[in-house]
Amino acid sequence: xxxxxxxxNLDELxxxxxxxxxxxxxxxxxxxxxxxxxxxFSNNLFIPIVMEIYLLIILKIAKLSYLNSFKRLLLLLPFGxxxxxxxxxxxxxxxxxxxxxxxxxxxxxxxxxxxxxxxTVSLTAIVILSSTSPMQEIVESLRKLKMPxxxxxxxxxxxxxxxxxIDELSTIRKSQKSRNFxxxxxxxxxxxxxxxxxxxxxxxxxKSYEQGERIYKSMISRGFSDKSNIYNEKKxxxxxxxxxxxxxxxxxxxxxxxxxxxxxxxxxxxxxLSIN
Amino acid sequence: xxxxxxxxxxxxxxxxYVILIVALYFASKWARKNLDDKRIPLxxxxxxxxxxxxxxxxxxxxxxxxxxVGGALVAIIFxxxxxxxxxxxxxxxxxxxxxxxxxITVLGANVLNMAIIGGFTGxxxxxxxxxxxxxxxxxxxxxxxxxxxxxxxxxxxMAIAGTFPLTIGVASMVTYxxxxxxxxxxxxxxxxxxxxxxxxDLLYWDNEKTTGGE
Numbered sequence: 001x002x003x004x005x006x007x008x009n010l011d012e013l014x015x016x017x018x019x020x021x022x023x024x025x026x027x028x029x030x031x032x033x034x035x036x037x038x039x040x041f042s043n044n045l046f047i048p049i050v051m052e053i054y055l056l057i058i059l060k061i062a063k064l065s066y067l068n069s070f071k072r073l074l075l076l077l078p079f080g081x082x083x084x085x086x087x088x089x090x091x092x093x094x095x096x097x098x099x100x101x102x103x104x105x106x107x108x109x110x111x112x113x114x115x116x117x118x119x120t121v122s123l124t125a126i127v128i129l130s131s132t133s134p135m136q137e138i139v140e141s142l143r144k145l146k147m148p149x150x151x152x153x154x155x156x157x158x159x160x161x162x163x164x165x166i167d168e169l170s171t172i173r174k175s176q177k178s179r180n181f182x183x184x185x186x187x188x189x190x191x192x193x194x195x196x197x198x199x200x201x202x203x204x205x206x207k208s209y210e211q212g213e214r215i216y217k218s219m220i221s222r223g224f225s226d227k228s229n230i231y232n233e234k235k236x237x238x239x240x241x242x243x244x245x246x247x248x249x250x251x252x253x254x255x256x257x258x259x260x261x262x263x264x265x266x267x268x269x270x271x272x273l274s275i276n
Numbered sequence: 277x278x279x280x281x282x283x284x285x286x287x288x289x290x291x292x293y294v295i296l297i298v299a300l301y302f303a304s305k306w307a308r309k310n311l312d313d314k315r316i317p318l319x320x321x322x323x324x325x326x327x328x329x330x331x332x333x334x335x336x337x338x339x340x341x342x343x344x345v346g347g348a349l350v351a352i353i354f355x356x357x358x359x360x361x362x363x364x365x366x367x368x369x370x371x372x373x374x375x376x377x378x379x380i381t382v383l384g385a386n387v388l389n390m391a392i393i394g395g396f397t398g399x400x401x402x403x404x405x406x407x408x409x410x411x412x413x414x415x416x417x418x419x420x421x422x423x424x425x426x427x428x429x430x431x432x433x434m435a436i437a438g439t440f441p442l443t444i445g446v447a448s449m450v451t452y453x454x455x456x457x458x459x460x461x462x463x464x465x466x467x468x469x470x471x472x473x474x475x476x477d478l479l480y481w482d483n484e485k486t487t488g489g490e
Contacts, residue, residue: 040282080280118282126376157320198466208325212318276438
């Protein structure tokens, strides 16, 4: 699951300098969502593969390390991966391989490959987005794209506080560690360890609530009210922004055209592997 | 149980998004009425707290680890599942866009499982049991049921999507979460007990008793 201590490294990564980092947040966000939507609802391998190649090129332009991005991808796979692993065995179809009662079918295997492809490309798009734009920029972009005001405001305040809580949590953990507490330690009784985690969570909860009240008070004392608007920095889109988004849209159109016109020549890549 | 992108077909994602939008409409109406101006900073900071809580992995017997979700907890503390809807929408958007946990196309489904189903189940169970067995057992059972039913909903959604057959899905997801649910329940009870001790005014039922509401 999302380890928030990684958020610190992420934001550090995201503040580097490259042609992709310098693009407008809105453009990066829309491109990532476009790529994910097109891929997540594709039913052949052609779309995910072309999109992945394109995203890997973007990754290179963004000067991100392939190895580190790949490691991040691996960390994100577990839940989806667990579901994918069962696919070849549970769908009816032509049997490819059999060992006593275990069978692998072509339908199941194809479906597993398709799911894995969809998930990998979606995650690559997210890795690019989050390693090239700081969290605050992503949230700001959502706001500029006319997300409902209340939600947008909650989001931007939340992101500011996330980092404070990362520190808060690590302080609590440090002090527990200094008293020789370890969550996986088998020397202490399990019940006791669960109770310690419970206290930590309760502490976080109370602290976050109190912090929220303090923020509220300091916000009203500075003139905040229900009708306040958050200041939006006006930022003109540059030529590079237009180029980036148009390339993405063109790529999607070209993929779709190729699929419609030449689906027979693509062979396996153009086949419909979806079962839903 | 964050469903990733690509596991649910288009029209079903659309339906879950419609549910999400309707839920958000009612949730923001609730927040306007019950939390006034205070709602924005309060819910925002709580969301950040929940985010931190979700990232704490707890070892579970049988060698795996799980983490608390907290949907029932938020719903019980506010005595309103609407609070869980707002908090979890925000948390899940950031998890999907920044951490790649869950997905953007399936946001509606994930909020439905964790916040709407989890929150409603937790709160409803709590309300029914509160006067009979006391708040601790009631919140524990509520949190446990919320986890199990969220997992069940997740399995059913996967089955409707054709991604995972119903029987195996329900059997594996629900069995697994029968255990995870115990952790969720124990932690929820401990958190509620701790809040009762340190800040009883935060709990709705204490608040009514001592100050007669705000």
